[in-house]
Amino acid sequence: MDWSEMLFQGWSGILRTVIVGALGYLFLVVALRISGKRTLAKLNAFDLVVTVAFGSTLAAILLNEDIALAEGATALTLLIALQYAVTSLSVRSSTFARAVRSEPSLLLRDGAPLERAMRAARVTREELETVARREGHRDLSEVAAVILESDGSFSVMGSARQDGDRAREGRAKDGLTA
Secondary structure, three states, rough: OOHHHHHOOHHHHHHHHHHHHHHHHHHHHHHHHHHHHHHOOOOOHHHOOOHHHHHHHHHHHHHHHOOHHHHHHHHHHHHHHHHHHHHHHHHOHHHHHHHHHHOOOEEOOEEEEEEEHHHHHHHOHHHHHHHOOOOOOOOOOHEEEEEEEOOOEEEEEEEEHHHHHHHHHHHOOOOOOO
C-alpha cells in the first residue's frame, strides 16, 4: 500500500474538485432559485429524501472523477423536475397526495397520551415528555395537544388554562391588571 497516494494524489485532482465543485454548487443554487422555495421545503418525508439526494448528488459530482459536470447537472435537474412533478400532482390529486405524503398524527390530547397513535408512530411516553419540556412545559398535563407532523417534527400546543395564565403573568409584569 502506498501511503503517499492516500494523502495526496496530485494537483490535477484538487484542481478538478475546485472547478467542478464551484460550478456544480453554482448550478445547484441557480436551479433551486428557478424552481422555487417549495423544492427545499421539508414538509414531508419525500421532501427530505429529495433534499438528501441533492447533497448526495453534489458530493458525487465533486468526488467521483467518472461523473462529468454535465452528467451531475442533469441528475440535479432530474431531481428538481421530479420534485416539481410530485408536488404539482399532489396539489391536483388528493389520491396521489395521500400516496406520497403521510398525514399528521395526534399523539396527545388534553394531557392524555393516545397510546394507539403513539404505538403506530413508534413514539414513547418519554419522547412526548421530552418534546413537552423543550417547549417549556413541566409535564404532559400542561399540554393540550402534541402532533407528529408529516415532516417528522412535533407541534406542541399548550392548554388554554396555561395560555391564560401566561397572558395574566405578562399583564402583571407590565403593571396591568386582569
